[in-house]
Amino acid sequence: MKIGVLGAGMMTESLAAGWIRAGHDVLIGGRTPEKAEALAKRIGARAGTLRDAAEFGDSVLVAVRREGLEETLAAAGGALAGKPVIDCGNAVDVSDFSQVTYQDGASMAEEIARLAPGAHVVKAFNQAHASVWAMTPPAVDGRPLAVPFAGDEEAKPAARTLITDLGAEPLDAGDLRQARNLEAMAIVVIRLLFSGYDPHSVFAFASPGRTAEAFTSR
Template sequence: MKIGILGTGGMAAALGGAWVAAGHSVMIGGRRPQRAQRIAELVAGAGTGSLADAARHGDAVLLAVPAAAAPQLAAELAGDLAGRTVVDCTNPLVPTDDGLMLDVGETGSIARRLAAAAPEAYVVKAFNLCHVSIWTLRPPTFENVPLAVPFCADHPTAIAATQTLIGSIGCTPAPCGGLARAAYLEATAALAIGMWWAGTQPRAAFPSPAEAPLP
């Protein structure tokens, strides 16, 4: 699969490296060519270009910029993103005295804001629950169980592409419904990251169905 990555931070390097290792064709795009080149050097085998180049390169496009900047960038590249799967891995979190809170505007989620900014793109929410370091593992496996990656998507093409992106790096796709449910993934990130910061373990709050059968 051809994958474009918009952004030159840690998520671009970590997921880009995982996808290159899985055999995908990856192009990293940024506003500063030198920064994009440095990230590509960390991701041996990735190409570089402008943000528009990366958007046009990808059958799937990872939007890996700060959440506050993501909607404007999606609007700027709306024409280049049309007909492509656009994966939103951002977390719109703001530290407050009461802990991490969401900052998503009136749409309910950053993912829905991206869909409004680039209405002909197939927006997906995914890869937002884990720290960047997790995506450098080959593969991300814990207690002999592959990491599950929840995602929300509406379009069949986007669903299939996202399952490939997740499965090809050794993780398990975990569909969580349409994009209307992306707000729940973003809220889960706020809760889980807040628990980690507090020194507690989010995984311990979710026993498996076999251990706690549903009624």
């Protein structure tokens, strides 16, 4: 698949490197051309403008900080219309690690759908740190990482492919409205981490790997 990436930061470095290992062709578009070029060189991708990346991709990853979202999508122009657009962002206010939402409580993924009319938006990859996405394959306690994703049905096959090709397990979490929950989950975890807590101290289970069946049967 041809994958365009908007953003040349940590998440792009981890995710795009994995997709290149899986045989995909990646073009990284950055606000800062030298950064995009240096990153592309490091991982074996191509580099270009944000618009180049939006036009290049059969699917497009949006991997920017929330402060740059509007500017990034404006630079991509109308090139995202009709394409799967995967959003890995977390709209977090780093002054207090609170969640930033958009009109009527909308998620960042819904904001992308609003700013890029016709794009088929899916939220994915926002739950784990960039260092986890750099693992081959991403894993937790030796088990494959499950990756919840939510969004437009038309883009879900591409999202599944991109998750599976990293060696992780796709977990359908519903329509685009459910992106609100995925973003809220991630922000709770981010706040815990920056408050000095291990998220496992909150999301605790009696033993790793227990499923709902195990709980109901005791």
